[in-house]
Amino acid sequence: xxxxxxxxxxxxxxxxxxxxxxxxxxxxxxxxxxxxxxxxxxxxxxxxxxxxxxxxxxxxxxxxxxxxxxxxxxxxxxxxxxxxxxxxxxxxxxxxxxxxxxxxxxxxxxxxxxxxxxxxxxxxxxxxxxxxxxxxxxxxxxxxxxxxxxxxxxxxxxxxxxxxxxxxxxxxxxxxxxxxxxxxxxxxxxxxxxxxxxxxxxxxxxxxxxxxxxxxxxxxxxxxxxxxxxxxxxxxxxxxxxxxxxxxxxxxxxxxxxxxxxxxxxxxxxxxxxxxxxxxxxxxxxxxxxxxxxxxxxxxxxxxxxxxxxxxxxxxxxxxxxxxxxxxxxxxxxxxxxxxxxxxxxxxxxxxxxxxxxxxxxxxxxxxxxxxxxxxxxxxxxxxxxxxxxxxxxxxxxxxxxxxx
Numbered sequence: 001x002x003x004x005x006x007x008x009x010x011x012x013x014x015x016x017x018x019x020x021x022x023x024x025x026x027x028x029x030x031x032x033x034x035x036x037x038x039x040x041x042x043x044x045x046x047x048x049x050x051x052x053x054x055x056x057x058x059x060x061x062x063x064x065x066x067x068x069x070x071x072x073x074x075x076x077x078x079x080x081x082x083x084x085x086x087x088x089x090x091x092x093x094x095x096x097x098x099x100x101x102x103x104x105x106x107x108x109x110x111x112x113x114x115x116x117x118x119x120x121x122x123x124x125x126x127x128x129x130x131x132x133x134x135x136x137x138x139x140x141x142x143x144x145x146x147x148x149x150x151x152x153x154x155x156x157x158x159x160x161x162x163x164x165x166x167x168x169x170x171x172x173x174x175x176x177x178x179x180x181x182x183x184x185x186x187x188x189x190x191x192x193x194x195x196x197x198x199x200x201x202x203x204x205x206x207x208x209x210x211x212x213x214x215x216x217x218x219x220x221x222x223x224x225x226x227x228x229x230x231x232x233x234x235x236x237x238x239x240x241x242x243x244x245x246x247x248x249x250x251x252x253x254x255x256x257x258x259x260x261x262x263x264x265x266x267x268x269x270x271x272x273x274x275x276x277x278x279x280x281x282x283x284x285x286x287x288x289x290x291x292x293x294x295x296x297x298x299x300x301x302x303x304x305x306x307x308x309x310x311x312x313x314x315x316x317x318x319x320x321x322x323x324x325x326x327x328x329x330x331x332x333x334x335x336x337x338x339x340x341x342x343x344x345x346x347x348x349x350x351x352x353x354x355x356x357x358x359x360x361x362x363x364x365x366x367x368x369x370x371x372x373x374x375x376x377x378x379x380x381x382x383x384x385x386x387x388x389x390x391x392x393x394x395x396x397x398x399x400x401x402x403x404x405x
Contacts, residue, residue, distance in 0.1 A: 007064050007067065007068065007074065008060070008061075008064055010064075010067075010073065010074040010075060011060045011061070011063040011064035011067060011074040012060040013074075014060075014063055014074040014075055014077055014078050015057070015058065015059065015060040015063050017077075017078045017079050018051075018057055018058060018063060018077050018078070018079075019054075019077060019078065019079040019080070020051055020052040020053055020054040021052070021083060021085045022076060022077045022078070022079075022080075022085075023048075023051055023052050023066060023077055024052045024085065024109075025084075025085055025109050025112060025113065026066075026070045026072050026076055026077070026390075027048075027052075027070065028105040028106050028108070028109035029070075029106060029109045029110065029113065029357075029388070029389045029390060030070050030071075030106075030388040030389065030390050031102060031103075031106045031386035031387060031388050031389070032388070033045075033102065034048045034049055034052075037066075037069065037070070040065075040069040041062065041065040041066055041069050042065075043062070051066075063077060070390055071354060071388075071390040072352070072353070072354065072390065073352045073353075074352075075352035076352045076353060078352070080116065080119070081119070082119055082197055082198055083197060084112045084113070084115045084116040084119065084196065084197065084198070085112055086196075086197045087194055087195070087196065087197070088194075088195040088196065088197065088229070089194055089195040089225075089228075089229045089230075090194070090231075090232065090233050091104070091108050091111070091192055091193070091194035091233060092192055092193050092194065092221070092224040092228060092233040092234070092238075092242075093107070093189060093190070093192045093233055093234055094190040094191070094192070094234065094239065099188055099189050100386065102386045103186065103188055103189055103386050104189060106186055106386055106389065107182060107186045107189040107192060107203065108192075108194070110182055110183065110186060110203065110361075110389065111180070111192070111194060111196075111201045111203045112196065113353065113357070113361060114178060114180045114201060114203070114330075114361045115178065115196045115197070115198055115199070115201060116351065116353075117330070117351050117353065117358060117361050117362065118178055118198070118199070118329075118330060119198055120347065120350055120351045121330065121333045121334070121337070121347065123350075124333075124337055124340075124342060125333045125336060125337065127176065127199075127329060127333075128173070128174055128175060128176045129176050130175070130176030130177065130199045130200060131157075131175045131176055132175060132176070132177065132200055132222075132225055132226060133150070133153050133154050133157045133226055134226065134229070135149065135150035135153050135154075135226050135227055136227060136228075136229065136230065137150060137227040137228070137241055139231055139232075139235065139237045139238055139241070142237065146227070146241070147223065147227065147241045147242070147244035147245040147248065148244060148245075148248040148253070150223065150226050150227050150245055151223070151244075151245045151246075151247075151248035151249040151252075152248065152252070153226075154222070154226060154249060155249065155252070158171060158175060162252075162255060163255065164250075164278055164279045164280055165249065165250055165280070167325055168215050168218045168219060168250075168280075168325060169218055169325040169326065169327055170325070170328065172202060172218065172222060173327060173328065173329045176199050176200070177199065177200045177201070177202060177222075177225070178196075178199050178200070178201045178202070178329065178330075179201075179202045179203075179204065179218070179327040179329070180201070180202075180203055180204070180327060180330070180361055180362075181203070181204050181205075181206045181327075181360075181363065181365070181366035182203045182204065182205060182206055182366075183206065183360050183389055184206050184207060184366070185387040185388075185389055186389075187205055187206055187207045189205075190205050190208075190217075191203065191204050191205050191208075191217040191218075191220070191221055192221065193221035193222075193224050193225055195225060195229065200225050202218060202221045202222070202225075204217060204218070204366075205217070206366030207366070209324060209366075210282075210316075210317075210319075210324070211280070211319065211321035211322070211323065211324045211325065212276065212280060212281055212282040212285070212317070212319060212321065213282055214324045214325060215250065215280050215281065215325065216246050216250065216281060216282065216285055218325070219245065219246035219249045219250050220242045220243060220245070220246040221242070222245070222246075222249070223241065223242035223243075223244075223245030223246055223249070224238075224242050226245070227241060227242070227245060228241070228242070247285070247288070247289055247292070250279060250280065250281050250285075251279055251281060251285070251286070251289050253293055256275075256279065256289065256293075257293050257295065259271075259275060260275070260286065260289065260290040260293065260295045260296070261290060261295065261296065262290075262295050262296065263296075263300060264296070264300050264303060264304050264307075268304075269283075272286050272287070273318070276317075276319060277319070277320055277321070280321070282317055282319075283308070283313070283317055284305070284308060284313075284314075284317070287301060287304050287305065287308075288301075324365070326364040326365050327364065328364065330361065330362040331362055331363065331364045334347065334362055344358075354390055357389055357390070360389075
């Protein structure tokens with residue numbers, strides 16, 4: 001059977017099972033507005049909106065056009081047991097002003113796709129049940145110690161004990177939180193989190209290749225999941241509370257206060273370097289903690305940060321840990337299933353997602369290979385560009401396009 005006939009046949013099977021929310025998911029993954037997708041399939045934006053809302057059901061020919069234009073298998077649009085696009089909480093993005101709505105929609109769609117893939121894998125393997133403490137902290141509580149209490153609650157509930165927290169990503173996974181890296185294409189959006197219909201999700205930035213900063217990001221996003229189920233995202237107070245949570249979780253005040261330098265005289269950098277390795281946090285985080293806990297005064301803190309900048313350590317601190325913490329929940333599941341004779345190709349077919357996107361979601365480490373090493377802006381965000389996460393080839397679409405349906 002030719003590819004075009006196979007596509008048409010698949011689309012005919014899917015049309016009665018078409019789920020508009022899956023079209024929305026695919027469109028957002030492609031980084032497209034409704035009008036842009038409409039132009040690709042020779043429909044109106046109103047018609048695309050009707051397909052997505054469920055007000056109108058597309059014909060089999062239109063399903064095929066949509067699949068071809070978005071570079072997905074028609075099966076991607078079929079209804080699922082769980083609606084992965086449903087959210088229990090508003091997604092927490094760091095800065096709403098520095099990224100476009102289109103970029104945030106694409107980033108969220110990627111996180112929802114990760115939930116979808118995990119749900120498919122759970123047909124074969126058992127993942128830990130979500131067990132995330134709920135400790136709401138009001139954004140009106142500006143002077144209280146709510147974030148610190150929430151961090152102490154997590155340490156107790158998860159039996160983290162005293163001293164430095166071990167593999168933080170592994171701890172989140174052990175308590176049912178899905179942790180994945182975002183694609184390089186969405187790196188303009190920093191780490192973010194949301195509570196999905198099945199389990200909470202933390203999506204990490206793929207180009208922040210720093211063990212110490214990454215751990216703080218993970219703790220920060222955990223803070224949102226614990227404290228901010230009802231809070232509007234992106235606000236200064238909400239972000240500050242998540243920072244305070246992360247600081248207390250990784251550097252409990254009663255354990256680290258006396259270890260922090262009280263002056264920048266003598267050998268403070270040696271002390272900071274040692275604490276950095278012991279507690280798994282950056283020297284900048286330690287300096288900030290020392291100021292907040294009253295160990296360093298404002299002048300000493302600012303002088304220390306000036307030294308950090310002068311030495312080029314703002315983005316590249318010296319440190320012994322060269323490998324970031326990696327998620328293992330999805331990669332390990334795929335390895336175990338392979339040993340049982342259920343190969344990756346079977347799982348990809350059942351998920352009905354492009355192979356590259358499946359591998360991106362289930363990877364242990366971020367796929368930074370797609371960053372052009374010759375690009376002088378490598379590792380920097382491109383907030384104005386929203387690049388499709390699918391491989392769409394306009395010439396192929398034009399050649400294969402409307403006439404065959």
